[in-house]
Every structure is written in structure tokens, then in C-alpha cells.
Amino acid sequence: MKCKKCGGVAVIGMRQHRLALCAEHFVEWFVSYTQRAIEKYRMFGTDDQLLVAVSGGKDSLALWDVLSQLGYRADGMYIGLGIGGDDGYSAASQLKAEAFAEARGLTLHVVDVKQTYGQSIPELARRTRRGLKPCALCGLVKRHIMNRVAYEGGYDAIATGHNLDDEAAILMQNALHWQTGYLARQAPVLPSVGQRSLTEPRLARKVKPFVRLYERETAAYAIVRGIDYIYDECPHAEGSKTIFYKKLLNQLESRSPGAKLSFYLSFLKVKREGLLAVREKALELHDCQNCGQPTTAPELCAFCRLWEQRE
Numbered sequence: 001m002k003c004k005k006c007g008g009v010a011v012i013g014m015r016q017h018r019l020a021l022c023a024e025h026f027v028e029w030f031v032s033y034t035q036r037a038i039e040k041y042r043m044f045g046t047d048d049q050l051l052v053a054v055s056g057g058k059d060s061l062a063l064w065d066v067l068s069q070l071g072y073r074a075d076g077m078y079i080g081l082g083i084g085g086d087d088g089y090s091a092a093s094q095l096k097a098e099a100f101a102e103a104r105g106l107t108l109h110v111v112d113v114k115q116t117y118g119q120s121i122p123e124l125a126r127r128t129r130r131g132l133k134p135c136a137l138c139g140l141v142k143r144h145i146m147n148r149v150a151y152e153g154g155y156d157a158i159a160t161g162h163n164l165d166d167e168a169a170i171l172m173q174n175a176l177h178w179q180t181g182y183l184a185r186q187a188p189v190l191p192s193v194g195q196r197s198l199t200e201p202r203l204a205r206k207v208k209p210f211v212r213l214y215e216r217e218t219a220a221y222a223i224v225r226g227i228d229y230i231y232d233e234c235p236h237a238e239g240s241k242t243i244f245y246k247k248l249l250n251q252l253e254s255r256s257p258g259a260k261l262s263f264y265l266s267f268l269k270v271k272r273e274g275l276l277a278v279r280e281k282a283l284e285l286h287d288c289q290n291c292g293q294p295t296t297a298p299e300l301c302a303f304c305r306l307w308e309q310r311e
Contacts, residue, residue, distance in 0.1 A: 001020050016253075016257045031070065049075075050067060050072055050075070050157055053076075059161030065227060082123070158206045164210070192205040212261065
């Protein structure tokens with residue numbers, strides 16, 4: 001397989017684009033493709049200060065690398081969930097994130113959930129009255145902490161490494177069950193709004209610059225760029241519905257190259273043209289009496305209620 005641009009040895013073939021590229025031209029294409037997505041969906045500008053949610057995995061570290069190459073002001077944030085104990089998954093992921101930042105002279109904020117709030121995510125899950133699984137708490141905790149750090153640090157947006165495979169799998173899951181509320185909110189940019197028209201500075205804008213890139217492309221980019229990332233999946237992800245839908249979409253993609261991209265982009269087009277109209281209740285936000293973050297609850301936000309539920 002030869003590079004379409006220079007005729008050299010290609011490191012990746014992308015059937016959906018009918019394109020094969022060598023290492024040099026693939027990196028060039030990958031960075032440019034990301035920039036085009038940033039511009040197309042008006043995610044942020046050169047004057048914005050970005051906070052990259054870093055997990056230690058290929059997608060988030062590749063995103064931080066690309067944003068740095070493009071000249072954006074981007075700091076990282078790692079949230080230590082305490083999964084696997086002192087020498088387990090979270091600890092290993094943090095080491096990857098810290099090594100990446102140190103090697104490139106980048107700023108990384110680290111928030112250790114247990115040190116900050118008293119319990120790790122697995123410990124909290126075991127001690128809640130409902131006996132929730134760690135996955136049920138993970139998203140809530142991370143969103144709260146990301147919003148807090150972004151607001152306190154004066155960041156304009158939070159950038160996450162969600163790729164096309166992530167978005168297509170979530171879209172399939174929501175479409176199969178007609179989760180209209182989730183479908184209405186799924187987008188490359190999640191604005192910082194409360195009542196859909198009022199900007200709420202304490203709810204950070206969230207952006208997904210890799211939204212049109214396949215997972216195998218971000219993995220190839222990380223390898224070509226020599227990014228050392230954690231290969232293991234979170235141990236609690238085993239059996240998740242998202243992974244199941246990813247496998248289904250991979251089967252479809254193998255028979256019809258470009259199916260995932262077409263599926264997701266067609267969905268965005270339908271939304272843009274107003275063909276997916278969902279009525280949503282206006283959200284009246286209040287300040288949480290404990291942490292001060294906006295919430296629809298009259299007293300404590302979901303995050304603070306979570307810690308109140310401990311046995």
C-alpha cells in the first residue's frame with residue numbers, strides 16, 4: 001500500500017476516504033482534518049483558553065497533542081477516580097498523563113477524588129444506599145469536577161477526546177430506544193446554557209474536535225507520534241452497552257466503508273434542518289446550597305446529594 005501523496009509506504013489505509021498515507025502525510029492530514037472540524041462547528045477560537053479532559057488514553061492525549069501543534073492554549077486535566085487502588089488502572093493512567101505533559105512542558109491539573117472528597121469512585125459506589133455501579137457515578141462526578149475546574153480557572157471550553165466511534169455508538173443506542181432528550185442534546189458542541197438561551201458561565205462549553213475521526217485513526221496518530229498511552233480499558237467497562245454497539249457498527253463498517261461517518265453526519269444534518277424537533281422543558285437553574293454550582297434541584301445538586309447518600 002502506497003501513500004497517495006508521495007508514493008512512499010503507507011502506514012494507514014482509510015477506505016471511507018479512499019485514502020492511504022505515509023506517516024508524515026497522515027499526521028499532516030489528521031491535524032488539518034481536526035482543524036476543519038473545529039472551524040466547521042465553531043468550537044473555539046485562537047483566543048480561547050481550553051481545558052483538555054485527559055484520561056491517559058490514546059484519544060485524549062492525541063487531542064492534546066494536536067491542539068498544541070495547532071497553537072491553541074490548552075491545559076490538561078486528569079481526574080483520579082481511584083479505580084484499581086494505589087497501583088491499578090487510575091494510577092497507571094495518571095502516570096501516562098503526567099509523563100506526556102512533562103515531556104512537552106504542558107500544564108496538567110490533577111484532581112484526586114479520594115483526597116478531595118474522601119472516597120474513591122469504587123468506594124462511593126459500594127456505600128451508596130442504592131448500591132450503584134462505579135460507571136453510574138463516573139460521568140456525574142467527572143462532569144461536576146470539570147465544570148468546577150474550568151470555571152475557577154477561567155477556561156472558555158472543555159475539550160474531550162470523543163471520536164466518531166464513540167458518537168456513533170451513543171447515537172445508535174439513543175435512536176434504537178428513541179431517547180429524544182439525549183438525541184436533541186447530542187452534538188459536536190454542547191453550549192454553556194441553562195434555559196437554552198441564557199449563557200451560564202459556571203456550566204462550561206464542551207467541544208469534541210475528534211468527532212469526525214475514527215478510533216483507529218486516533219490510535220494510528222498516537223502510534224505514529226510516539227505517544228505513550230494506556231492500552232487497557234477501564235475494568236468496569238466490560239459488558240457496557242456502548243462497547244456492544246461499537247462492535248455492531250464495526251461489522252457494518254467492514255461491509256460498507258464510511259457507514260459510521262455517514263450515519264453520524266446525516267444525523268447532524270437532520271438536526272440542522274429542523275427535521276428532528278424535540279420539545280424540551282425549560283430548565284430553571286438554582287445555585288446548589290453546598291457547592292454553588294447550577295442545578296435544577298431546589299437545594300443540593302446531584303453531585304452533593306451523592307455524597308450525602310453515603311451509609
